[in-house]
Amino acid sequence: xxxxxxxxxxxxxxxxxxxxxxxAGELKVLIPKILLKKPLYSLPGGFIxxxxxxxxxxxxxxxxxTGINDIYLEQYYVFGNExxxxxxxxxxxxxxxxxxxQLEFEENGLNWLTNRFVSIGYYALVDINKVxxxxxxxxxxxxxxxxxxxxxxxxxxxxMVEKALETLRRxxxxxxxxxxxxxxxxxxxxxxxxxxxIYDKPFARNNFQKKILDxxxxxxxxxxxxxxxxxxxxxxxxxx
Amino acid sequence: xxxxxxxxxxxxxxxxxxxxxxxAGELKVLIPKILLKKPLYSLPGGFIxxxxxxxxxxxxxxxxxTGINDIYLEQYYVFGNExxxxxxxxxxxxxxxxxxxQLEFEENGLNWLTNRFVSIGYYALVDINKVxxxxxxxxxxxxxxxxxxxxxxxxxxxxMVEKALETLRRxxxxxxxxxxxxxxxxxxxxxxxxxxxIYDKPFARNNFQKKILDxxxxxxxxxxxxxxxxxxxxxxxxxx
Numbered sequence: 001x002x003x004x005x006x007x008x009x010x011x012x013x014x015x016x017x018x019x020x021x022x023x024a025g026e027l028k029v030l031i032p033k034i035l036l037k038k039p040l041y042s043l044p045g046g047f048i049x050x051x052x053x054x055x056x057x058x059x060x061x062x063x064x065x066t067g068i069n070d071i072y073l074e075q076y077y078v079f080g081n082e083x084x085x086x087x088x089x090x091x092x093x094x095x096x097x098x099x100x101x102q103l104e105f106e107e108n109g110l111n112w113l114t115n116r117f118v119s120i121g122y123y124a125l126v127d128i129n130k131v132x133x134x135x136x137x138x139x140x141x142x143x144x145x146x147x148x149x150x151x152x153x154x155x156x157x158x159x160m161v162e163k164a165l166e167t168l169r170r171x172x173x174x175x176x177x178x179x180x181x182x183x184x185x186x187x188x189x190x191x192x193x194x195x196x197x198i199y200d201k202p203f204a205r206n207n208f209q210k211k212i213l214d215x216x217x218x219x220x221x222x223x224x225x226x227x228x229x230x231x232x233x234x235x236x237x238x239x240x
Numbered sequence: 241x242x243x244x245x246x247x248x249x250x251x252x253x254x255x256x257x258x259x260x261x262x263x264a265g266e267l268k269v270l271i272p273k274i275l276l277k278k279p280l281y282s283l284p285g286g287f288i289x290x291x292x293x294x295x296x297x298x299x300x301x302x303x304x305x306t307g308i309n310d311i312y313l314e315q316y317y318v319f320g321n322e323x324x325x326x327x328x329x330x331x332x333x334x335x336x337x338x339x340x341x342q343l344e345f346e347e348n349g350l351n352w353l354t355n356r357f358v359s360i361g362y363y364a365l366v367d368i369n370k371v372x373x374x375x376x377x378x379x380x381x382x383x384x385x386x387x388x389x390x391x392x393x394x395x396x397x398x399x400m401v402e403k404a405l406e407t408l409r410r411x412x413x414x415x416x417x418x419x420x421x422x423x424x425x426x427x428x429x430x431x432x433x434x435x436x437x438i439y440d441k442p443f444a445r446n447n448f449q450k451k452i453l454d455x456x457x458x459x460x461x462x463x464x465x466x467x468x469x470x471x472x473x474x475x476x477x478x479x480x
Contacts, residue, residue, distance in 0.1 A: 012250045012290075013358060050252075054320025054358060075318055078360050080294030118253060118294060120318050 004105045006112040009047040014119040015054065016045035016157065017062050017073065018164035021144050022181050023128035027197045028144035029161055030133055031151065032065055035140040036095055040088050041151040043160060044136075045119065058122040066142055067134030072178060073122045076167040079156055080118040088154045090114050100138075123164040125179045148200065169199055173215055177238050185221060187233040188212065244345045246352040249287040254359040255294065256285035256397065257302050257313065258404035261384050262421050263368035267437045268384035269401055270373055271391065272305055275380040276335055280328055281391040283400060284376075285359065298362040306382055307374030312418060313362045316407040319396055320358040328394045330354050340378075363404040365419045388440065409439055413455055417478050425461060427473040428452065 019030040034040040046061035048054055054075070063069045089096055089110075097110055128144060135142040145151065147165065150158060168175075172195065182190060192208050212218065219239045223232040259270040274280040284305035288297040294315070303309045329336055329350075337350055368384060375382040385391065387405065390398060412435065422430060432448050452458065459479045463472040 010252045010358065013253055048320070048358070050356065051322050053322045054318060056322075057320075078294060078315055078318055080288070080297075080360070082291050082293045082296075116290065118250065118288070120320070 004100075004109045006106075006109045008049055010050055011112070012115050012117050014045055014047055014117045015058050015061055016043040016079075016119050016121055016160055017058060017065075018043060018076075018121065018123040018161050019062070019066070019068065019071075020123065020125040020147070020164070020168060021128040021131070022125060022194060022197060025193045025197050027147045027200075028128065029147050029150060030066060030068075030142060031145050031153070032135060032139040032142040034138055035099060036092065038092070039140070039151075040154055041157075042154045043157045044142075054120060058120075062122075065136040065139070067136075068126075068131050071124050071126055071131070073124045075120055076123050077121045077160075077163050078118060079121060079160060081156070082116065084119065084155060085116050086114060086155055119160075121160050121164060123167060125168060125175075125181065127181050165198075172198060176215070177217060182238075185235045185237045187224060187235060189233060191236075244340075244349045246346075246349045248289055250290055251352070252355050252357050254285055254287055254357045255298050255301055256283040256319075256359050256361055256400055257298060257305075258283060258316075258361065258363040258401050259302070259306070259308065259311075260363065260365040260387070260404070260408060261368040261371070262365060262434060262437060265433045265437050267387045267440075268368065269387050269390060270306060270308075270382060271385050271393070272375060272379040272382040274378055275339060276332060278332070279380070279391075280394055281397075282394045283397045284382075294360060298360075302362075305376040305379070307376075308366075308371050311364050311366055311371070313364045315360055316363050317361045317400075317403050318358060319361060319400060321396070322356065324359065324395060325356050326354060326395055359400075361400050361404060363407060365408060365415075365421065367421050405438075412438060416455070417457060422478075425475045425477045427464060427475060429473060431476075 021028045021030060030044065031041050032044055034042060044062055044065035046057070046064065048057040052060070055073070058073050058075070059069065062071075062073065093110065093114070097107065100110060133142045133144075147161070150161060152158065153161070176191075181194060188209050191212055192203055192205070195208070196202055217239055218236045221235040221237060224235050225232065261268045261270060270284070271281050272284055274282060284302055286297070286301035286304065288294055292300070295313070298313050298315070299309065302311075302313065333350065333354070337347065340350060373382045373384075387401070390401060392398065393401070416431075421434060428449050431452055432443055432445070435448070436442055457479055458476045461475040461477060464475050
C-alpha cells in the first residue's frame with residue numbers, strides 16, 4: 001500500500017483537528033503520539049486531495065488518524081504564519097525517512113512535508129464514552145490528555161488547541177444541544193459541571209441556572225427521584 | 241513591471257476580502273469591477289507569497305486592489321468546495337489573456353489561475369467617510385454597493401459576502417468599539433441606526449437601549465443640546 005503521494009494533494013495546505021472529549025467533569029484533548037525514538041506529539045492532521053472539499057478532507061483525516069468518524073467537525077481558524085515549518089520533521093529527517101519508508105512514503109513526499117504549510121484548524125467536542133479512538137499507522141498511541149496538562153506538541157499545535165478552546169467557550173451556549181454531551185434527561189448540576197470543565201472556573205449556582213434557563217432551550221420535567229423529596233433536583237431535557 | 245509570477249505564491253490558496261462600509265444608516269460592500277468586455281464583479285482578492293503570513297497577505301492584497309490600508313481585517317471562514325474554479329476566467333481565457341498580457345501576466349500565470357482554489361475569507365467594517373478606495377490595475381472601477389443589491393459576483397463570492405454578514409452580525413456587540421464607526425459622542429438613536437442597518441431589521445427602542453447598556457461599554461454624558469430640553473436625547477461615548 002502506498003500511503004502518500006504528494007502529487008495527489010494541494011501543496012502547502014494542511015488540516016489539523018482539535019478533538020475535545022468530555023467525561024465526568026473533565027475536558028480532554030485527543031493526541032496521537034508519532035512512532036519515533038524521541039516521542040513526538042501532534043494533533044491529528046493531514047492533507048487535502050486536489051478533488052476533495054476541505055470539510056470532507058477533515059473528516060477523512062480524522063478517521064485515518066484516530067478511527068473516529070461521524071462526528072460534527074467545524075473549522076475555527078487558519079494558522080498561516082510564514083514560519084510554520086515542521087522543524088521536528090526537518091531535524092529528524094533520517095529517522096523519519098527510515099520509519100516512513102516502511103510505511104511506503106516516498107522521499108519526495110518527505111521533502112514536500114518540510115515546506116511551509118498553512119493549516120486550517122477544525123474542532124469538535126465529543127462524549128468520551130461514545131467514541132473509540134484507534135491509532136493510525138504512523139502512530140505509537142493515541143490518548144486523551146487533560147486540556148490543562150497537554151504534552152508539548154509539534155509546531156504551533158499547542159496554540160491551535162488554545163484557539164480552539166477559546167472558540168469552544170465562545171460558542172458553547174449555542175452549540176450545547178448539538179454537541180450531544182448530556183444524557184436524555186439531566187440535572188442543572190450536570191450542565192454546570194460541563195460548563196465548569198470547559199471554562200475551567202466555578203460558576204455561582206443561581207446565576208448559572210438563570211443564564212442557562214434564559215437560553216430557552218431546556219424543558220423542566222419532574223424532580224429526580226432520590227428518596228429525599230425536598231432536596232431532589234429537577235430534571236431537564238432539551239426542548240424538541 | 242511584472243505583476244504576477246505564479247512561482248512566488250502558494251498554489252491553490254487565495255484570499256478574498258469582504259469590506260463592509262457604513263454611512264448614514266446604510267451598509268455597503270466594496271466591489272471592484274474587472275476590466276473586460278462583459279463586466280465581471282468580484283471581491284478584492286489575491287494570493288499569498290511563499291514567505292508571507294496570511295494576515296499580511298490579506299492587508300497587502302486589499303491595498304493593491306483598493307488602495308485601502310491600515311484597517312482591521314479579520315479572517316472569518318475558509319471556502320473550500322472541491323469545485324471552486326474560476327469559470328469566468330476559464331470561459332474568457334482569450335480575452336483575459338490579451339488583457340492580462342498588457343498587464344504583463346504570463347501565460348503560465350493564467351493557467352495557474354484556472355486551478356481549483358481554496359480561499360480564506362477576511363472581512364472588515366469601515367466608516368465610508370474615512371476610507372478612499374482606488375481601483376487596482378486590473379479594474380475598471382471600484383464602488384460601494386448596498387449589501388441588499390449586490391451585482392452577481394464571480395464564483396461563490398456572493399455566498400462569501402453572506403457568510404461575512406452572518407459573522408459581522410454575530411460579533412457586532414463585541415466589536416462595536418473596535419470598528420470605530422460612531423463619532424466621539426453619539427446618541428442611542430445613532431447606535432440603533434447602525435444595528436438596524438447591519439441586521440436589516442428594526443429594533444424596539446426600549447429593548448435595544450437596555451441591550452446596549454447591558455454590554456457595559458458606554459458612558460452616559462450630558463443631554464444633547466437641541467433647544468427643546470425635555471426631549472433632548474442623552475449623549476454617550478465609549479468608556480475608556
